[in-house]
Amino acid sequence: MQSIIRIGSRESRLAVRQAEIVKEAVESSCPGVKAEIVTMKTKGDRILDQSLELIGGKGLFVKELEKALLEGSIDISVHSLKDMPMEVPEDLPIVAYGEREDPRDVLVYKPGHTSVREGGVIGTSSRRRTIQLKKLYPSCVFRGIRGNVQTRLRRLEEEAFDGTVLAAAGLRRLHMEAVIGRVFSVEEVVPAAGQGILAVQGRKGEDYSWLAAYDCKKSRAEAEAERAFTAALGGGCTSPIAAHAQMAGTELQLTGLYYAGEDTYWTQTKTGDAGKAREIGLALAEEMRRR
Ligand SMILES: NCc1[nH]cc(CCC(=O)O)c1CC(=O)O
Numbered sequence: 001m002q003s004i005i006r007i008g009s010r011e012s013r014l015a016v017r018q019a020e021i022v023k024e025a026v027e028s029s030c031p032g033v034k035a036e037i038v039t040m041k042t043k044g045d046r047i048l049d050q051s052l053e054l055i056g057g058k059g060l061f062v063k064e065l066e067k068a069l070l071e072g073s074i075d076i077s078v079h080s081l082k083d084m085p086m087e088v089p090e091d092l093p094i095v096a097y098g099e100r101e102d103p104r105d106v107l108v109y110k111p112g113h114t115s116v117r118e119g120g121v122i123g124t125s126s127r128r129r130t131i132q133l134k135k136l137y138p139s140c141v142f143r144g145i146r147g148n149v150q151t152r153l154r155r156l157e158e159e160a161f162d163g164t165v166l167a168a169a170g171l172r173r174l175h176m177e178a179v180i181g182r183v184f185s186v187e188e189v190v191p192a193a194g195q196g197i198l199a200v201q202g203r204k205g206e207d208y209s210w211l212a213a214y215d216c217k218k219s220r221a222e223a224e225a226e227r228a229f230t231a232a233l234g235g236g237c238t239s240p241i242a243a244h245a246q247m248a249g250t251e252l253q254l255t256g257l258y259y260a261g262e263d264t265y266w267t268q269t270k271t272g273d274a275g276k277a278r279e280i281g282l283a284l285a286e287e288m289r290r291r
Contacts, residue, residue, distance in 0.1 A: 003033055003034060005026065005033060005034070005075050006035070006036055006037075006073070006075050006076075007019045007022060007023055007036070007037050007075070007076055007077065007078055008037075008039075008065045008068050008074035008076070008077035008078070009037055009039050009040075009065075009077065010040065010042055010061065010065070011041050012149070013149070013150060013174060014080075014149050014170050014173065014174055015039075015078070015079075015080075016039060017174055018079075018080065018198055019037045019078045021173065022076075022078045022098070022200060022214065023035040023036075023037060025098075026210060026211065026214060029214065030210045038068070038074050040064050040068065042062070042063065042065070061079070062077075062079060062084060062201070065077040066089065066092050066201070069092055069201065069202070070091070075202070076200050076202045076208070076211075077200070077201045078199070078200055078201075079198070079199045079201060080170075080194070080195075080197075080198065081094075081097070081194030081195075081197040081199040081223055081227075082167070082192045082193065082196075082197075084194070084199055084201075086193075086227055086230055086231035087231070088201070090204065091203065091204045092201055092202070092203060093204055094201055094202075095202035095206075095208045095211060095215075096199075096200040096208065096211040096212075096214050096216075097197055097198070097199060097200070097220045097223055098197060098200075098216060098219060099216040099219060100196045100197050100216070100219050100222065101169035101196040101197075102168035102172055102196055103167075103169065103186060103195045103196035104168045104184055104185065104186055104189070104191060105166070105168070105184050105189045106166055106167070106168045106180045106181070106182060106183050106184065107122075107164070107181050107182040107184070108153065108171075108180060109162070109163050109181040110161065110163065111156075111157050113162065113163075113181075115181075116137060116140060116162045116163045117162055118139050119139045119140065119141070120139075120140050120141070120162030120163065121140065121141050121143055121160055121162050122143070122161070122162065122163045122165065123142075123143055123144070123145030123152065123155065123156060123161040123163070123164040124143075124144075124145060124164065124165040125145060125146050126192075126240070128190075128192055128241070128257070129165045130240070131240050131259070131263050132188070132189045132190065132242070132257075132265075133165065133189065134263065136188065136189075140162075143161070145161065145164055149166060149170050149171065149174060149176070152164050163181065167191075167195055167196065169195065186255070187255075190242035190243070190244050190255055190257045191242060191244050192243075193226035193227050193230040193241075193242070193243045194223055194226060194227065197219045197222070197223055199223075218247050221247050221274045221275075222245040222246065222247055222252070223245075224277040224278045224281065225243070225254045225280050225281040226243035226244065226254070226281065227243075228277070228278040228279075228281025228282050229241075229243040229256045229282070229284055229285045230281075232281065232282050232285035232286070233258065233285050233288075233289065240259050240265070241256075241257060242267075243257065243281070245277070245281075247277075249274075250274050250275070251272070251273070251274060252272060252273070252274040252280060253271045254269065254270050254271075254272075254284055255267055255268070255269045256268055256269075256281075256284045256285065256288055258288040258291075268284065268287065268288050270287070
């Protein structure tokens with residue numbers, strides 16, 4: 001095994017922090033192995049003035065890193081699983097899943113405030129978050145706010161936003177829990193497939209046994225159920241599909257959110273054998289589509 005591992009990452013603070021989490025895990029479980037982080041700017045990071053859905057979707061955050069993996073300039077790359085397209089190239093599979101951080105969405109208030117005023121403006125570019133928050137804040141207006149965590153918090157402070165929705169996981173990894181105003185339960189706001197899970201992408205056929213200690217079987221099962229559901233309903237790009245799985249013992253419970261158009265949606269839960277995570281995802285998608 002080579003003793004210097006190169007970990008590819010996007011340049012944002014959150015992305016680098018996530019790569020560091022994997023670096024620390026690998027270095028501590030494999031004595032003698034050192035890792036270095038190689039950062040690159042992706043198209044998704046460069047184009048901030050347009051909706052992701054319009055410029056090409058989630059793939060924009062991973063393409064540059066996939067090219068580097070294929071060329072061999074990095075050995076693995078670390079991503080938020082939530083940002084990975086449902087179809088991963090066959091030669092660049094996900095080779096490990098991190099233990100899940102807090103999967104919930106949170107609301108951050110404008111500095112100095114403890115609520116969102118009646119008729120206030122909530123910043124989010126996510127249709128998944130918008131349709132669910134409209135029920136909780138029926139008087140509010142929802143406006144797009146792209147950019148990484150730091151950019152969004154700055155815009156919340158400087159622009160006409162009363163609150164913004166972020167993933168708890170990102171804030172916790174950055175040790176920024178202090179900005180959290182309200183935490184939404186996974187029933188109030190069903191998270192995106194993979195939210196809170198880190199995905200390590202690698203090259204097919206390569207020996208990644210040094211990641212075995214990092215790989216989390218529970219995250220893998222939950223991710224497979226959530227991503228199978230989302231992929232089956234054509235999500236991941238423009239439709240606001242949500243899915244959240246929880247594995248306990250040998251059981252896995254999956255809640256899916258099905259979007260029927262014009263802000264109409266419903267949720268449904270299915271439980272089954274955790275060893276059949278993908279099948280649960282596909283079956284729930286089928287049941288919800290037929291309803
Ligand atoms: N789209 C950006 C993104 N991708 C993953 C996370 C959070 C970390 C995670 O879900 O693991 C975030 C930030 C956010 O939604 O607030």
